[in-house]
Amino acid sequence: MADTDRKFSWRQGDALPDEAAKALNLQHPENPGATVVVVISHDCDLTAVAEKEPESEIIVGRRIDKLGGDSYGKTARRLHIEYQTAEGPVALELMATCKRPIGKPVLFETDPRRDMWLDGRGAVILQRWLAARYHRAAFPEAFEDRLRAAHISGKRILLKKLENILAVGGDHIRGLLFDLDDGKDVERDSPEDLYQLGIMVLYDSLRDEPTAAAAATKAAEELEKLFDAAFHSHDTGWQNICLKYCDPISDSAITVAEREMLKQWRLEHMSVQDDPPQPMITD
Structure with missing residues (x-):
């Protein structure tokens, strides 16, 4: 597949294949074997030409046993979210402090993994969590x-x-x-x-x-x-x-x-x- 086709195949919330994450040395610091790398750039930014948007953004996350108190974006710094698989839902943990840039040419050398995906509701939860970092309610x-x-x-x-x-x-x-x-x-x-x-x-x-x-x-x-x-x-x-x-x-x-x-x-x-x-x- 050409790179121009690949860039249109990526969407916010897509995950990198495990092989690509390992090749790029994108491993979770505490639990490398459970690493899942998630693309968090907006769809429009992913499809923008590299001259204007040369980099995309990812989070190096990890699989966890089950959702906890950080589900639904209750915490702006950490998110527990369910991805879908053929065997059933899988819980992931994403940390806002684990965001990293990735060059678009590097990202577009591979395709998103298809054995794990966000459903529509999960995509909305991810979007709201990403926005919450800048939209937190302030109390006296x-x-x-x-x-x-x-x-x-x-x-x-x-x-x-x-x-x-x-x-x-x-x-x-x-x-x-x-x-x-x-x-x-x-x-x-x-x-x-x-x-x-x-x-x-x-x-x-x-x-x-x-x-x-x-x-x-x-x-x-x-x-x-x-x-x-x-x-x-x-x-x-x-x-x-x-x-x-x-x-x-x-x-x-x-x-x-x-x-x-x-x-x-x-x-x-x-x-x-x-x-x-x-x-x-x-x-």
Whole structure:
């Protein structure tokens, strides 16, 4: 096949054949035998002439046993995603820090592997995860500080417990949507100056919905207990953060208006002050 034909055969999300990855010394640093190299450049960039777009971008990923808490792009730095094969789904882990450039002439010397592919839904998840690096919701520093500093039984373990709750329902829960102070960005001062928080536990309606709904309901109940233990006492009531509600909701039930009003809480728990300013997308 001519190189001009090969460039039109590559699509975002395609994987390199194992032989090509080995020949290019593209091996996962922790688990070389499980390496899967994924092309992440947009389709338009892949087909653009090399004089204008001389390089494409890849991620050196790896196969994992199953999806975990990083599915559905809940973490901007790491993605667990399912690829399809003739034998059934295969779970991969992609790290944003493992991105590398690859020259188009080198890439177009081979064809994408055909024994492993993304379905349409997987392609959308990959696209959203790639965009999320530059489109993360930012929360007030005081709010994040209160989450980090929260004590449960004398230990600062709220964030770890929150992460564990999501990990249990990882392949069913798409994310946590925060309704914080009705969208107002306020830096609050005293413990009595409460952040008013509502949480929606968004679950996948297309993949075993009864099980997903049960997982989201359990996660919501655990989150209510967690926030009560961290921020509420019989003597003082709510301090720092008041959890108004925590409800499971199907991704097929949430409205566009609701989704636009809410901010997704990602597992890295970062705000814009933790990273250098990055360009933002608006869609």
